[in-house]
Amino acid sequence: xxxxxxxxxxxxxxxxxxxxxxxxxxxxxxxxxxxxxxxxxxxxxxxxxxxxxxxxxxxxxxxxxxxxxxxxxxxxxxxxxxxxxxxxxxxxxxxxxxxxxxxxxxxxxxxxxxxxxxxxxxxxxxxxxxxxxxxxxxxxxxxxxxxxxxxxxxxxxxxxxxxxxxxxxxxxxxxxxxxxxxxxxxxxxxxxxxxxxxxxxxxxxxxxxxxxxxxxxxxxxxxxxxxxxxxxxxxxxxxxxxxxxxxxxxxxxxxxxxxxxxxxxxxxxxxxxxxxxxxxxxxxxxxxxxxxxxxxxxxxxxxxxxxxxxxxxxxxxxxxxxxxxxxxxxxxxxxxxxxxxxxxxxxxxxxxxxxxxxxx
Amino acid sequence: xxxxxxxxxxxxxxxxxxxxxxxxxxxxxxxxxxxxxxxxxxxxxxxxxxxxxxxxxxxxxxxxxxxxxxxxxxxxxxxxxxxxxxxxxxxxxxxxxxxxxxxxxxxxxxxxxxxxxxxxxxxxxxxxxxxxxxxxxxxxxxxxxxxxxxxxxxxxxxxxxxxxxxxxxxxxxxxxxxxxxxxxxxxxxxxxxxxxxxxxxxxxxxxxxxxxxxxxxxxxxxxxxxxxxxxxxxxxxxxxxxxxxxxxxxxxxxxxxxxxxxxxxxxxxxxxxxxxxxxxxxxxxxxxxxxxxxx
Amino acid sequence: xxxxxxxxxxxxxxxxxxxxxxxxxxxxxxxxxxxxxxxxxxxxxxxxxxxxxxxxxxxxxxxxxxxxxxxxxxxxxxxxxxxxxxxxxxxxxxxxxxxxxxxxxxxxxxxxxxxxxxxxxxxxxxxxxxxxxxxxxxxxxxxxxxxxxxxxxxxxxxxxxxxxxxxxxxxxxxxxxxxxxxxxxxxxxxxxxxxxxxxxxxxxxxxxxxxxxxxxxxxxxxxxxxxxxxxxxxxxxxxxxxxxxxxxxxxxxxxxxxxxxxxxxxxxxxxxxxxxxxxxxxxxxxxxxxxxxxxxxx
Numbered sequence: 001x002x003x004x005x006x007x008x009x010x011x012x013x014x015x016x017x018x019x020x021x022x023x024x025x026x027x028x029x030x031x032x033x034x035x036x037x038x039x040x041x042x043x044x045x046x047x048x049x050x051x052x053x054x055x056x057x058x059x060x061x062x063x064x065x066x067x068x069x070x071x072x073x074x075x076x077x078x079x080x081x082x083x084x085x086x087x088x089x090x091x092x093x094x095x096x097x098x099x100x101x102x103x104x105x106x107x108x109x110x111x112x113x114x115x116x117x118x119x120x121x122x123x124x125x126x127x128x129x130x131x132x133x134x135x136x137x138x139x140x141x142x143x144x145x146x147x148x149x150x151x152x153x154x155x156x157x158x159x160x161x162x163x164x165x166x167x168x169x170x171x172x173x174x175x176x177x178x179x180x181x182x183x184x185x186x187x188x189x190x191x192x193x194x195x196x197x198x199x200x201x202x203x204x205x206x207x208x209x210x211x212x213x214x215x216x217x218x219x220x221x222x223x224x225x226x227x228x229x230x231x232x233x234x235x236x237x238x239x240x241x242x243x244x245x246x247x248x249x250x251x252x253x254x255x256x257x258x259x260x261x262x263x264x265x266x267x268x269x270x271x272x273x274x275x276x277x278x279x280x281x282x283x284x285x286x287x288x289x290x291x292x293x294x295x296x297x298x299x300x301x302x303x304x305x306x307x308x309x310x311x312x313x314x315x316x317x318x319x320x321x322x323x324x325x326x327x328x329x330x331x332x333x334x335x336x337x338x339x340x341x342x343x344x345x346x347x348x349x350x351x352x353x354x355x356x357x358x359x360x
Numbered sequence: 361x362x363x364x365x366x367x368x369x370x371x372x373x374x375x376x377x378x379x380x381x382x383x384x385x386x387x388x389x390x391x392x393x394x395x396x397x398x399x400x401x402x403x404x405x406x407x408x409x410x411x412x413x414x415x416x417x418x419x420x421x422x423x424x425x426x427x428x429x430x431x432x433x434x435x436x437x438x439x440x441x442x443x444x445x446x447x448x449x450x451x452x453x454x455x456x457x458x459x460x461x462x463x464x465x466x467x468x469x470x471x472x473x474x475x476x477x478x479x480x481x482x483x484x485x486x487x488x489x490x491x492x493x494x495x496x497x498x499x500x501x502x503x504x505x506x507x508x509x510x511x512x513x514x515x516x517x518x519x520x521x522x523x524x525x526x527x528x529x530x531x532x533x534x535x536x537x538x539x540x541x542x543x544x545x546x547x548x549x550x551x552x553x554x555x556x557x558x559x560x561x562x563x564x565x566x567x568x569x570x571x572x573x574x575x576x577x578x579x580x581x582x583x584x585x586x587x588x589x590x591x592x593x594x595x596x597x598x599x600x601x602x603x604x605x606x607x608x609x610x611x612x613x614x615x616x617x618x619x620x621x622x623x624x625x626x627x628x629x630x631x632x633x634x635x636x637x638x639x640x641x642x643x644x645x646x647x648x649x650x651x652x653x654x655x
Numbered sequence: 656x657x658x659x660x661x662x663x664x665x666x667x668x669x670x671x672x673x674x675x676x677x678x679x680x681x682x683x684x685x686x687x688x689x690x691x692x693x694x695x696x697x698x699x700x701x702x703x704x705x706x707x708x709x710x711x712x713x714x715x716x717x718x719x720x721x722x723x724x725x726x727x728x729x730x731x732x733x734x735x736x737x738x739x740x741x742x743x744x745x746x747x748x749x750x751x752x753x754x755x756x757x758x759x760x761x762x763x764x765x766x767x768x769x770x771x772x773x774x775x776x777x778x779x780x781x782x783x784x785x786x787x788x789x790x791x792x793x794x795x796x797x798x799x800x801x802x803x804x805x806x807x808x809x810x811x812x813x814x815x816x817x818x819x820x821x822x823x824x825x826x827x828x829x830x831x832x833x834x835x836x837x838x839x840x841x842x843x844x845x846x847x848x849x850x851x852x853x854x855x856x857x858x859x860x861x862x863x864x865x866x867x868x869x870x871x872x873x874x875x876x877x878x879x880x881x882x883x884x885x886x887x888x889x890x891x892x893x894x895x896x897x898x899x900x901x902x903x904x905x906x907x908x909x910x911x912x913x914x915x916x917x918x919x920x921x922x923x924x925x926x927x928x929x930x931x932x933x934x935x936x937x938x939x940x941x942x943x944x945x946x947x948x949x950x951x952x953x
Contacts, residue, residue, distance in 0.1 A: 046846075049846070049849075049850055050849075050850075051653075051654050051655065051846050051849060051850075052654075052655045053655040070849070070854065071846075071849040071850045071852075072849065072850070072851075072852040072853060072854065076850055077850070078846070078847065078850040080843040080846065080847055081843070082841060082843045083843075084841065084843035084844045084846065084847035085844075086844065086847075086848070086862055086865075087865075087866065088865035088866070097848075097851050098851035098852050101851055101852030101853055101857070102852055145847075145851065146850075149851075149852070155850075363776060363777070364776045364777055364778075366774070366855055366856065367770045367774045367776035367779075368776070370766040370767065370769065370770040370774075370859075371766070371767050371770050371771075371782065373762070373763045373766065373767070374763050374764075374766070374767040374826060374830065377763070377819070377822060377823040377826060378785070378789065378823070380804065380819070380823065381794070381797070381801060381804070381819070381820055381823035381824070382789060382792075382794065382797065382823065384800075384804060385797035385800035385801050385803075385804055386797060386800070387800075388800035388803055388804065389796075389797055389799065389800040392799065392800060392803070401803075401806070441691075444687075444691075445688070445691070448684045448687055448688050449688060452680055452681060452683075452684035453681065453684050453685065453688070458685075460939075462688050462692055464935075464939045465692050465695055465696060466692065466695065467935070467939060468695055468699065468935075469695060471880060471884075471931055471935050472884070472928055472931065473883065473884035473886065473901075473902055473927060473928060473931065474884065474886045474887075474902075475884075475886050475902045475905050475906055475909070475924075475927070476905070476924045476927060476928045479905070479909055479920065479924055480698045480699075480702065482909065483698075483917070484694075484698065490917070492701070523694075523695065555680050577791070580791065580793060581793060583793075584793035584795055584796050585793065585795060586795075587886060587887045590887070590890075591886070591906075605795070605796070608799070609798065609799075609891075612798075612799045612802075613799075613802075613891060618799055618802075618803070621799050622799050622800065625796050625797070625798075625799055628796050629796050629797075632792055632793055632796060633792070636788055636791040636792050639791055640784075640787060640788065640791070652773050652774050652775040652779075653773075653842050654773070654774075654775070654842075654845065654846070654849070654855075655775070
């Protein structure tokens with residue numbers, strides 16, 4: 001089932017949480033809604049679930065407008081951050097609960113519940129109470145319960161955030177496997193960019209109730225549409241250098257008090273941007289240390305952070321701090337002053353006012 | 361339609377009760393106050409007669425004075441005793457089980473049926489040689505039996521209500537004291553404060569709001585409740601322990617002057633409304649009102 | 656392997672006096688509390704001892720064991736030349752009154768409490784406000800008018816009528832308490848149930864109610880104790896002897912307590928208070944936490 005948001009807004013007490021959202025999810029696709037807390041990603045999910053009703057706009061499931069449909073009329077499955085297992089029901093009863101609501105005869109619903117339980121490797125725990133299970137097992141029950149009624153849409157609300165790192169990796173693989181196997185359209189809400197990148201086919205980045213970019217993970221990382229996305233994606237975050245875009249002779253240059261950066265012909269920006277205040281965005285691994293000043297930025301060493309194989313160098317270019325990834329060897333006998341040579345392909349130019357990426 | 365149908369359906373039994381036993385009685389009280397209804401239960405408009413009667417009633421000065429003594433005395437006893445009990449059982453005695461034991465003991469008067477509780481008091485202060493207090497004072501002081509209930513009626517009324525009421529303050533003050541972070545006490549001790557100084561300089565100032573809450577809440581209940589007095593002395597001897605609300609009750613259900621009784625009650629209704637509003641304002645009951653998270 | 660011989664280091668032992676000096680606050684606290692609490696403890700102890708004693712020494716200390724005072728449980732008892740009616744009728748009435756009250760309270764308050772805690776509807780704020788106001792407002796003030804209402808409904812002098820009044824007076828407190836329990840139930844569970852195919856009514860019944868069982872237990876016990884102990888309403892609105900409850904029954908014996916033997920009175924009082932004490936023993940910890948808003952009585 002494909003899903004479409006058409007200019008959907010949601011307000012709480014006249015405060016806009018979602019501001020004219022447009023989004024299309026294809027049948028069988030796994031997408032993630034990613035953003036900082038309060039960005040509106042959970043609200044979006046709740047509207048898909050039917051727990052919140054949109055203030056304006058339409059949500060389509062296939063060709064049907066579902067705005068006023070109650071959750072139970074939508075045939076969806078949902079996994080919550082707290083798993084939300086019913087503490088007074090056993091594992092089997094928990095999984096069979098949605099079928100009981102559909103008035104499926106007892107025998108059949110138990111059979112189907114057991115089937116799904118097997119899918120998530122819970123066969124041995126069917127008679128236990130939720131409180132007797134570990135976090136990972138509870139998670140599996142929640143997933144089984146969401147899948148048992150063969151939903152058209154699976155909603156995952158921060159499902160991994162209560163698990164430890166190792167379990168998290170396991171569960172991610174498993175959820176992806178199930179999703180591909182059952183071909184369910186799936187929406188994941190998370191604030192963990194790593195999770196979103198690993199699991200989802202496409203990721204929608206939300207901020208302040210608006211979608212900032214909706215693209216496959218690789219594109220988000222390499223071609224951020226604006227400052228927010230560039231800043232949000234990647235760890236350490238992208239380095240930003242403020243300057244002014246000017247023409248020097250026939251060359252386009254960004255200048256600041258302590259440094260200048262010249263564009264190559266093919267990377268040059270349209271004329272109309274000349275004179276703008278801009279930010280150069282360069283990722284930490286796309287800066288190289290050199291002793292030559294040509295086409296490079298003068299830097300002063302501030303600190304070293306050893307991560308094992310790699311080292312993060314914190315340095316200052318003019319008044320702005322940057323980080324650089326280098327190999328252990330390079331870092332060992334670094335002089336106080338050196339130059340940083342940016343990889344031309346990795347330099348993004350953002351309009352300081354609008355945040356838009358001008359170099360795309 | 362759908363939006364309010366289910367909620368009001370689920371609220372309806374509650375709302376019916378409220379209408380039957382709060383709203384309609386409130387209106388009836390107002391209306392009764394302007395009639396001279398008696399045992400014949402006939403509505404006869406009487407204008408302001410009942411209210412004129414309040415001002416000319418020869419018993420009323422005594423009753424007002426009794427009400428002041430009763431409310432003031434009990435309130436004082438409740439707050440002071442409640443605080444002392446809370447302080448001793450939560451701060452000075454850190455051993456939790458002992459603290460709980462004493463607090464539970466003090467809950468006994470509150471949870472005992474009033475009839476049994478009053479029976480114990482009647483016994484204790486009974487006249488003649490079988491009264492416990494008389495027997496005790498005969499043994500230890502060798503004095504003659506006294507009729508305590510007629511000589512010290514008001515004092516006994518205050519004591520009986522006080523023992524019931526002290527537990528209310530005790531519970532609220534206890535939880536307020538427990539809410540003070542232990543580090544503050546440790547810091548004060550490191551700074552050289554004595555236990556007495558800690559009580560005076562740290563605990564007492566933090567009790568301001570709990571004391572206010574307990575005082576207003578108990579003021580409200582003391583002004584309007586008379587169950588224990590009714591059982592203990594019935595307002596007597598003569599009118600020695602007759603307080604406003606009991607007087608209203610007596611006038612209505614013993615004298616069958618429903619009109620006059622209602623007028624007396626109406627005065628208290630207004631007082632109670634004022635105190636209730638004050639309390640809701642002072643103690644921000646609004647924080648209880650959270651929005652639902654399902655549309 | 657090395658044998659390690661531990662030498663006990665000399666421990667500085669406080670002398671008794673020094674301990675006393677250090678702990679005198681604590682001792683004083685215990686002493687004061689004991690003195691304050693002694694009257695209460697003694698009264699109840701004395702109640703118990705008197706009910707099983709034949710006589711008292713010096714009018715104070717009960718002595719000599721007997722069960723004679725409890726004979727009202729199995730046979731007619733004569734007091735002051737008058738035969739007391741059987742206590743079982745009154746007991747049954749009390750059970751009926753307290754039990755009925757409890758059932759009403761639980762049903763009405765779980766419905767209203769859930770609605771107020773977790774539903775959005777026009778007028779919700781007003782409803783919440785009125786619960787709070789009614790909770791603080793002393794309903795006894797309306798006794799005279801309630802008499803009129805009961806009379807008009809033909810419910811005067813019936814246990815059912817008085818029970819309804821008691822439910823009404825008690826319900827704001829019950830709603831207030833149970834609403835607190837509903838507030839604590841996680842929204843995730845309710846959402847999950849809605850997604851799993853429930854509507855608001857089945858969510859309430861199948862999923863949320865089982866989560867607030869402790870709250871239901873609390874209001875049940877509160878209501879039962881309140882109903883069991885009720886005096887004023889029954890005293891005011893009940894006239895027929897066959898409708899008497901234990902409170903009124905006991906009061907009738909106290910009526911001429913100067914001629915009555917204390918033993919019978921003590922036994923009857925104990926019989927009456929026993930269920931309350933039993934409940935209290937099991938729930939006192941909880942009661943003491945919950946009593947915050949329960950100060951309608953003094």
